[in-house]
Amino acid sequence: MKCPLNYTMGLIGTKWKPLILFHLLDGGLRSGILQRKIEGISNKMFTQTVRELEKDGLITRTIFPVVPPKVEYKLSKRGQSLESILRSLDKWGLQDSEINN
Amino acid sequence: MKCPLNYTMGLIGTKWKPLILFHLLDGGLRSGILQRKIEGISNKMFTQTVRELEKDGLITRTIFPVVPPKVEYKLSKRGQSLESILRSLDKWGLQDSEINN
């Protein structure tokens, strides 16, 4: 009895992916800015994670040919479709932590 | 800028937790039945995961003193509060996989 939830978790079921997607909800950000918003992430994991999100078509990556380089990440249409889920997860955390901590 | 989503992911951000919670949405199940619904999970991971969910107060564990043993898991109130999120994740997977596969 495989359920679609398996599929969803295969795409976004990691420590960092939902966080990165969440921080792009209000619009595209350049790489460094986005990375600084994700507290605790290492440089390696940041790059690795955004690459996977790009490969899976959840975000887009735009390179501006300037020096020093400028790279912007933003949600794709597919990534946008996770908006209400991401906001719900965040909201749940807020409410739950008020009750249980 | 820490966001509550971090907290949420700390509680349910693993491979198996959302699956287990999801399969309890329609009511409590005894251990063996629940485990058989989670395809691909090993015995060890099943026990380990339900124990963590119990420790975090997302599910309850009821032991019936019979032989052979009977143990029932069900969502706690706190676990129930994840219902709409879990169903949304499942629904998203269904819709997304229809589009992208």
Add this chain to the structure above:
DNA sequence: TAACTATATTACTTTTAAGTAAGTTATTGT
């Protein structure tokens, strides 16, 4: 020409997650 910038990549190590297979418990039916 050397330092500075933003974005990444690589090699290496550590940590955590997960899997395998065998063993435990306590009673009931044979």
Add this chain to the structure above:
DNA sequence: ACAATAACTTACTTAAAAGTAATATAGTTA
């Protein structure tokens, strides 16, 4: 007395995730 049962538990191994630190790039400015 011993096999069957459901629900674990344990020791051990393997695989995956994550961290650290050094390095690359290539124009710009001091």
